[in-house]
Amino acid sequence: MAMVNAFTAENLARLSAAEQALIKRRDKVLGPAYRLFYERPLHIVKGEGIWLFDAQGNRYLDAYNNVASMGHCHPKVVDAVTKQTALLNTHTRYLHESIIEYAERLTATFPAELSQVMFTCTGSEANDLAVRIARYVTGGTGIIATSLAYHGLTSAVAEFSPSLGEFVNLGEHVRTVAAPDSYRYSREDQMVKFGRDVEAAIADMKRHGIKPAMLIADSIFSSDGIVSDPKGFLKPAVDAIHAAGGLFVADEVQPGFGRTGETMWGFERHGVLPDMVTLGKPMGNGFPMAGLVVKPEIVSEFGAQARYFNTFGGNPVAAAAGAAVLDVIQGEGLQQSALEVGRFMLDALQDLSQEFKQIGDVRGTGLFIGVEIVSDRSNKKADADATTRIVNGLRERRVLISASGPSANVLKIRPPLVFSQANAELLLGELRETLLALRT
């Protein structure tokens, strides 16, 4: 992936001898495709709630993790997984209550139309399955995604994941559209522009003899720079793909499971109804599980013709992890807490922008926040260099965030949902210190 916050070998000399040795061993055996975060990579050995601990026992505030979205090693999830692992782990070709019960509980959090779920192990697999179903149902092949989207790593999905970088080719049947930019366009523009761009992409496909199968969007546009508002801007785009006979797939791998605060699922904020919804990361709070939620009429024929089996997808341990995650979200009021702590953060970041002119824009919803860093507010010029310095400056202060966006200049703040107001105050204090240090 064209990764914003990646370690490069030029920083090797800044690391301890032990860290350098570990990187060498890693490179030797894992090969060249992997990346590490931060100029000085972290060697993390333990997680607990909102905290990560390195090999020396230093504690870091994790404001970036949405896999351990209920907090690292949440005792309820650990307990559920441990008990089920000791009892039975097998696949979905035997009758077992827990997967059915979990599927019932999960689909109950969706609009009534989205009432069936198929389980996978990764978000990539869920998106791959979405492509197969969309193509089967529509008879088309064309896919529209945003210009810096990431949807996964299978060969079909990498073809519409442009954030993998210029050397990973997009499919001939793929068209990209710019994600909405609420900082540089007016609200009115936003409400029509994305839809018009999707219409243009459909028209272009048709000119090339390609029938559209689907539009896919991450409903918080995580890798495109985080775009939450204005609410409703997805609607014209969804209408356009439907009018062209294609389906709309909401990729909820990032925004799902309460993170956006106002709603359980990101697409709901926009008042649209997807044909399929893909899920991942936080679903098992670290246990690898993912899924595809679908309208029954979309999957009925495909399901009758194409047998579905995923050896590890939907196993009893996954079902136990998933159920524990739902218990925690509901029992600990994490969606509401994400909303409240998120509002506090957004307000405080707005205040900080009065003091620091590098903060061009603050946006987001719940605990998915983007802070756009610019060198000049008058022309909104992106400042990727300052962004990297802020991300690494915070890392040195033991606060972990990252960055995203087409110009690599949007601070991406996406903590586990157990992030409290006190945690937010710590982050804000360290951010202020980091910004002050940039002035010198």
Ligand code: PMP
């Ligand atoms: N969709 C989105 C929006 C993602 O962020 C990711 C992972 N970063 C995926 C899909 C793929 O999920 P996985 O890594 O579990 O395959």
